[in-house]
Amino acid sequence: MSVPRVVVAAPTSNAGKTSVATGLVAALAARGAAVSPHKVGPDYIDPGYTGLAAGRPGRNLDPVLAGEERVVPLFLHGARGAEVAVVEGVMGLFDGATSPDVAPGFASTAHVARLLRAPVVLVVDAGAQAQSVAALVHGFATFDPTVRLGGVVLNRVGSDRHEQILREALGASGLPVLGAVRRLPELGTPSRHLGLVPAAERSAEALATVARLGEVVAGSVDLDAVLRLARTAPDLDVAPWDPAAEVTVVPGRPRIAVAGGPAFTFGYAENAELLAAAGAEVVPVDPLRDEALPEGTTGLVVGGGFPEVYAEQLSANEGLRADVAALAARGGPVAAECAGLLYLSRELDGHPMCGVLDAATAMSPRLTLGYRAAVAVTDSVLAAAGTRVRGHEFHRTHALPGAGATPAWQWSAAGAEGFVAGSVHASYLHLHWAGSPALPQRFVASCAARSRPDRSEQHAHR
Known part of the structure; x- marks a missing residue:
C-alpha cells in the first residue's frame, strides 16, 4: 500500500x-x-x-x-x-x-x-x-x-x-x-x-x-x-489494521456510552472502533452538558482528560452523576481510566462526584508518568484474571485509597492499583485497546449479558 x-x-x-x-x-x-x-x-x-x-x-x-x-x-x-x-x-x-x-x-x-x-x-x-x-x-x-x-x-x-x-x-x-x-x-x-x-x-x-x-x-x-x-517513501507491504478482524460480534447490540466533551478529551479512536466492531452501539455522552445517560445505555466507558479543571461543573451536573451511580448499582458495566476514576470517586478536590468508588481524589504536586507492565488481579468486566497489558500513567492527581479491596492491576513499581467493584473497573492506567483486543471484546460481552433497561427503569433512577 x-x-x-x-x-x-x-x-x-x-x-x-x-x-x-x-x-x-x-x-x-x-x-x-x-x-x-x-x-x-x-x-x-x-x-x-x-x-x-x-x-x-x-x-x-x-x-x-x-x-x-x-x-x-x-x-x-x-x-x-x-x-x-x-x-x-x-x-x-x-x-x-x-x-x-x-x-x-x-x-x-x-x-x-x-x-x-x-x-x-x-x-x-x-x-x-x-x-x-x-x-x-x-x-x-x-x-x-x-x-x-x-x-x-x-x-x-x-x-x-x-x-x-x-x-x-x-x-x-x-x-x-x-x-x-x-x-x-x-x-x-x-x-x-x-x-x-x-x-x-x-x-x-x-x-x-x-x-x-x-x-x-x-x-x-x-x-x-x-x-x-x-513521495520517496516506499510501499508498505502490510494489510491495514481492521478492528473487525480483532474481535467477534457479540449478539444483542448493547448500547455503550463513551464519555467525551471538554473534560474527557483523552481517548484512542481505535478503542471506540473496537467496541463497535464487537457489536456495540457506541453513543457519546458529555458529563459537563448531558443531564442523563443516553436512553437504553447498558455500559459506560469514561476515559482520560482533565476533570480536575471542571470539577465544580461536573459536580453541579447532579442528574448525570446520579444516572452513572444508578447504572453501576444495577450492575451496568463501567470501564474508567485516569480521569474516569476521578469522576467515579466520592469526591474530587472536595467536590462531590458520582460516588461509585469509595475513594477521595485530589490534585497532587507530584507528576506520575511512565509505561507500566500490568497484570489483572481478578476477573472483571474488562479483563480476566491474569491478563497482561502494557499501559501508561500520566497524571498529577492521587486517590485515597490508591486501590480497592479488589484492585484492578498489579505491577512491581506501585504494587496493587485501581478498583474492581461489582461491574466497575477503574484505574489510572491508560490502555490502547488495539494492543489488547480481548478487553473490548470482554467489555461488550459483559454489557450484552445485561438486559437493556427500559425507559421506565431509567427514569426511576433519576
Whole structure:
C-alpha cells in the first residue's frame, strides 16, 4: 500500500515539533490535500491539534502500548483515503521508552520512522545558534544510518540575516533546508499541569491557532519539497489494521456510552472502533452538558482528560452523576481510566462526584508518568484474571485509597492499583485497546449479558 509520508522530528523536546507538524497538516489541507495525522507515543493532546487541522482523527503509533507489529497496520488504517500522512514524533529523535524491559531507543521517533520506512524532517530550534547548527544536524544525520533525514526546518529564526547564516552553515550538509519559521510568540498554545491545553477545550480559539499555524508554515516552508520528500517513501507491504478482524460480534447490540466533551478529551479512536466492531452501539455522552445517560445505555466507558479543571461543573451536573451511580448499582458495566476514576470517586478536590468508588481524589504536586507492565488481579468486566497489558500513567492527581479491596492491576513499581467493584473497573492506567483486543471484546460481552433497561427503569433512577 502506498501512502506518501514524512515524520516530523526534533533533536529535543520543545523545539517546535507540534507547531510545525500542525502547521504542515493545516497548510497541506488548505491546499485541498487529504492529510492523515499521526503521533508517535501515548500522548493524546498533540493529535488533537493535528486532527483538528486535518479534519480527521489524529492517530497514535506506540510500539509499547499497541505492539511493534501493529504500528504499520495501524498507520495504514488511519491513513485510508489520505494523499499524504504527517507523523509527529516524540521527545528527541532517538529518545525512547525508559522501561527496564525494553531496549534503548524502543518506541522512539527513530524506531517508528524505521518501521514506517519514512523520511524524517528535522525541526531545529535555531533561536540560540548560528554555524553550530551544521554540527548538530550532521550528528543527527549520521548517528543512525537506518534513519533517513530528508530535510531540515529551522524554527525560531530571528531575522533575514540569521536565516542566511543558518542556510550557509547547512549548505555543505547535503540536507535541504525545507523552511525557516520566524519567532512568533503569539502562536504559542497555552499549557498547564500536564502540557498543552487540549484542542477540544479551546474550540474557536484552537481553530484560529491551527489556521494561523497553517498560514505561517505555508509562507515559511516549501510544501512542494515536503510532498516530493513524502513521495520517496516506499510501499508498505502490510494489510491495514481492521478492528473487525480483532474481535467477534457479540449478539444483542448493547448500547455503550463513551464519555467525551471538554473534560474527557483523552481517548484512542481505535478503542471506540473496537467496541463497535464487537457489536456495540457506541453513543457519546458529555458529563459537563448531558443531564442523563443516553436512553437504553447498558455500559459506560469514561476515559482520560482533565476533570480536575471542571470539577465544580461536573459536580453541579447532579442528574448525570446520579444516572452513572444508578447504572453501576444495577450492575451496568463501567470501564474508567485516569480521569474516569476521578469522576467515579466520592469526591474530587472536595467536590462531590458520582460516588461509585469509595475513594477521595485530589490534585497532587507530584507528576506520575511512565509505561507500566500490568497484570489483572481478578476477573472483571474488562479483563480476566491474569491478563497482561502494557499501559501508561500520566497524571498529577492521587486517590485515597490508591486501590480497592479488589484492585484492578498489579505491577512491581506501585504494587496493587485501581478498583474492581461489582461491574466497575477503574484505574489510572491508560490502555490502547488495539494492543489488547480481548478487553473490548470482554467489555461488550459483559454489557450484552445485561438486559437493556427500559425507559421506565431509567427514569426511576433519576
